[in-house]
Amino acid sequence: MTAAPSADRAPGADGPLPERLARAIALGGPIPVSQYMAAANAHYYATRNPLGAAGDFTTAPEISQMFGELIGLWAADLWDRAGRPDVRWVELGPGRGTLTADAMRAAAKAGFAPPVHFVETSPVLRAEQAKRVAGATWHDDVEDLPTNRPLIVVANEFFDALPIRQLVRRAGSWHERFVACQDTLFLPIPGKQVPDAIIPPHLVDAPAGSIIETSPASVGIMRVLAARIVAQGGAALVIDYGYEGPAIGDTLQAVRGHAFANPFEAPGDRDLTAHVDFATLGAVGLASGARIAGPDGQGEFLRALGIDARAAALGPKVTADRDRLVDAMGTLFKVLAIHHPQWPRPAGFA
Numbered sequence: 001m002t003a004a005p006s007a008d009r010a011p012g013a014d015g016p017l018p019e020r021l022a023r024a025i026a027l028g029g030p031i032p033v034s035q036y037m038a039a040a041n042a043h044y045y046a047t048r049n050p051l052g053a054a055g056d057f058t059t060a061p062e063i064s065q066m067f068g069e070l071i072g073l074w075a076a077d078l079w080d081r082a083g084r085p086d087v088r089w090v091e092l093g094p095g096r097g098t099l100t101a102d103a104m105r106a107a108a109k110a111g112f113a114p115p116v117h118f119v120e121t122s123p124v125l126r127a128e129q130a131k132r133v134a135g136a137t138w139h140d141d142v143e144d145l146p147t148n149r150p151l152i153v154v155a156n157e158f159f160d161a162l163p164i165r166q167l168v169r170r171a172g173s174w175h176e177r178f179v180a181c182q183d184t185l186f187l188p189i190p191g192k193q194v195p196d197a198i199i200p201p202h203l204v205d206a207p208a209g210s211i212i213e214t215s216p217a218s219v220g221i222m223r224v225l226a227a228r229i230v231a232q233g234g235a236a237l238v239i240d241y242g243y244e245g246p247a248i249g250d251t252l253q254a255v256r257g258h259a260f261a262n263p264f265e266a267p268g269d270r271d272l273t274a275h276v277d278f279a280t281l282g283a284v285g286l287a288s289g290a291r292i293a294g295p296d297g298q299g300e301f302l303r304a305l306g307i308d309a310r311a312a313a314l315g316p317k318v319t320a321d322r323d324r325l326v327d328a329m330g331t332l333f334k335v336l337a338i339h340h341p342q343w344p345r346p347a348g349f350a
């Protein structure tokens, strides 16, 4: 049965996302890369569980239980040194819920069993999370998190899924990158000129074709988190692949079936990500009155938290997983913490 079209929506508004985007572009003109990425990922995550061998990609908590366990013990240690206050555990974009399940199992053994809050927009993934974590509370947005009690927040491969804005250099000027549509083919084009004043001075004369990325959505979420932590107490741990920007580079990528794909094909049917600018996230934390630790490589961080001892205890079957988390992902993946100025410095950082 097909639903009757409602009067307040354009005909075809419920059709497949590529058709809807093509139509929006045909009617209103090319859209910014950020709008394209936001629409594509909202549809992508709302309609599937993309994690695991049968899906599109695998993340650290899905590689090994050691990842979530060490982060649970990291949190338990921080809570203990902060004087064991009543806190809340928060995970942003928990995927299948594996990290929190492993973390809370390990933390409970250290006497740490806080209430769990998830920030997740996807109904499909909320259902996955409910299978692995009992008694969680879900929120659509960081703004909706409770305003009482300190928060210990973890975000693994969350910020890379948030929309980025791309600025592209042409001869003598910088332009916001837009997405146009030719028949059914999407393609990036230089759009509106932006003032040179918004470009970091050391990058302003970059060669034609250079791209600079910013993520206003990531900055906005980090601002809210940092303000909450400064007001309520606690800390946030951000783990993702990234760099210390601003820098020249086009990092928008698509992954489907564990292989790279064209980000401008089949929007909503492949995972779009961009590298995370850790320098900018750290600066937002500092400007909000929080302290920061890192960014350090994921490999050094996990070693400092004791992954080698944990791997030895679990035996040779986890050697390959340990190597993947520490060596293969060890430097591209970075870890940044922000914390309340009167809270102790989190463990694991150089």
Ligand code: SAH
Pocket: 041, 045, 051, 059, 060, 061, 062, 092, 093, 094, 095, 096, 099, 119, 120, 121, 122, 125, 140, 155, 156, 157, 158, 161, 162
């Ligand atoms: N942290 C998990 C999953 C990473 S995939 C892991 O490491 O395995 C990205 C997650 O962020 C998914 O759960 C996705 O639904 C969620 N997500 C993406 N954009 C979001 C947004 N704007 N608000 C809330 N959750 C979002």
